[in-house]
Amino acid sequence: MADLRRYVAEDFGIELMSLEPIDAGIDRAALNFRGRADGGSTYAVKWSSGGSVAGLAVPGALAAREVAEVAAPVRTLDGQVYTEREGRRLSLVPWVGERQGIDGGLDEEQWRAFGRVLAATHAMPLTPSLAAVLPRARHDADVAAARDADAVLRGGAPLDETAAEAQQIWLEHAAQVEALVARAESLGPTVTPSTICHTDPHLGNVLAAPGRMWLIDWDDAAWSTPEQDLMFVLGGTYGDEHIGDRERAWFFDGYGEASIDPLRLAYWRCSRALVDVAGLADEAFRAGEFEDGWRTTAVRLLKANFADGGFVALALG
Numbered sequence: 579m580a581d582l583r584r585y586v587a588e589d590f591g592i593e594l595m596s597l598e599p600i601d602a603g604i605d606r607a608a609l610n611f612r613g614r615a616d617g618g619s620t621y622a623v624k625w626s627s628g629g630s631v632a633g634l635a636v637p638g639a640l641a642a643r644e645v646a647e648v649a650a651p652v653r654t655l656d657g658q659v660y661t662e663r664e665g666r667r668l669s670l671v672p673w674v675g676e677r678q679g680i681d682g683g684l685d686e687e688q689w690r691a692f693g694r695v696l697a698a699t700h701a702m703p704l705t706p707s708l709a710a711v712l713p714r715a716r717h718d719a720d721v722a723a724a725r726d727a728d729a730v731l732r733g734g735a736p737l738d739e740t741a742a743e744a745q746q747i748w749l750e751h752a753a754q755v756e757a758l759v760a761r762a763e764s765l766g767p768t769v770t771p772s773t774i775c776h777t778d779p780h781l782g783n784v785l786a787a788p789g790r791m792w793l794i795d796w797d798d799a800a801w802s803t804p805e806q807d808l809m810f811v812l813g814g815t816y817g818d819e820h821i822g823d824r825e826r827a828w829f830f831d832g833y834g835e836a837s838i839d840p841l842r843l844a845y846w847r848c849s850r851a852l853v854d855v856a857g858l859a860d861e862a863f864r865a866g867e868f869e870d871g872w873r874t875t876a877v878r879l880l881k882a883n884f885a886d887g888g889f890v891a892l893a894l895g
Contacts, residue, residue: 585668586613586623589654589661592670597623608797609666612673620673621652622794627666629797631711634659634669636774636799639708640698647695647792649674674792675785683820684784686828688791692784692811693832695793700773700804714771715802717762717849720856724755727856730863737865740873744862744880748855751884755855757894758848765845775802779810781817805842809850812843814889816854816879847893855883855890 583594594613601610607628613621634651638659641650651659652670660669684692704712731749736742748755776783776799783795800806811821811829830836861868862876883889 582611582623582625582663582668583613585661585663586670589663589668590652590670591655592619592621592652594621594623613670621670622649622673624669624671625663625666626669626797630713630799631660631667632708632713632799633795633797634667635708635711636699636702636776637671637796639702639705640695643698643702645695645698647691647698647790648796649792649794671794674794675787675790677786679781679784679786679791679820680817683781683825684786684791687789688784688786689825689828690832691791692779692793693829693834695791696776696779696804696807697833699776700807702774704774704801708774709801712774712799712801715775715777715800715806717766717845717852720849720853721759721762723856724759724852727860728752728755730860734863736863740870740877741863741865743877744859744873747877747880747884748859748863751855751890754884754890754894755852758852758890761894762845762848762852765841765848769803769842769845771801771803773802773804775800775804775807777802777806779807780815781820803839803842803846804836805838806846806850808836808838809843809846812838814847814892815850844893844895847889851883851890851893855880858883 583597587593592615595616596614598612599610600612608624608626611623613623615621637648638651640648649671652672653659654661660667727748731745736745776793776796778795778798779793783793785792785794809815811826813821858876858880862873862880
């Protein structure tokens with residue numbers, strides 16, 4: 579911890595009085611902290627080996643365009659948005675919000691602001707500097723994650739009841755997983771990226787405060803199509819319990835008119851469903867490697883994905 583505080587001081591010129599580890603979700607590649615500086619300023623400190631530089635470049639570009647719903651990365655002493663330390667990207671952003679949108683949803687103005695920030699993202703031009711760091715969104719890695727999970731879940735004996743339940747759910751729905759793979763691979767060649775996207779704007783990546791919201795965690799920002807972002811408000815994804823027709827209407831009041839292509843939407847739903855069910859099943863199966871409370875939650879979410887009317891059904895519908 580002392581080394582990290584020293585890195586922040588040397589690279590950003592900010593002396594942190596304290597550095598508190600925080601649980602910032604299921605991103606296993608990132609270490610997240612809340613840092614407090616002398617004078618009261620507070621920062622979200624991220625030390626990550628995952629995602630891409632686009633995760634800092636895109637919100638930085640949006641903030642430069644005066645989009646209020648993003649937190650601009652703090653610049654290093656030499657003007658960069660991150661520094662490399664011990665093989666990880668170290669970055670800081672001002673601490674914003676105190677509540678995730680997944681905890682109780684958003685109010686009317688926050689939903690409109692959510693629409694505005696995604697509209698601004700989708701409308702932002704692809705400058706040469708952004709083009710140099712933005713990956714092209716594809717389904718390949720998600721198919722690979724499903725193949726890897728399948729090998730693990732078929733190849734080992736479960737070590738406890740949670741693992742046995744995860745294995746049973748996976749094997750019972752193996753045909754649906756294969757159908758997701760087939761549909762993603764069939765639709766992939768027809769989808770031509772045209773837009774900068776966040777790619778993961780679920781309510782767990784929204785922070786809220788009275789009259790405000792911020793979209794955070796841009797690590798998976800990519801060159802894609804609007805449907806990859808918009809599927810998160812169209813139903814079935816994580817946080818869906820807080821999203822109904824009223825909330826969608828508020829969102830599109832802020833976003834504006836959207837022309838949603840059903841085949842592109844199906845493609846991104848298939849790709850997302852693959853990585854979601856693969857990750858949930860794999861982690862629930864690995865007794866001793868992940869916290870038991872999370873593994874129980876993962877089984878519950880896995881069931882919800884495969885349920886009638888769940889996200890897998892939406893993707894294949």
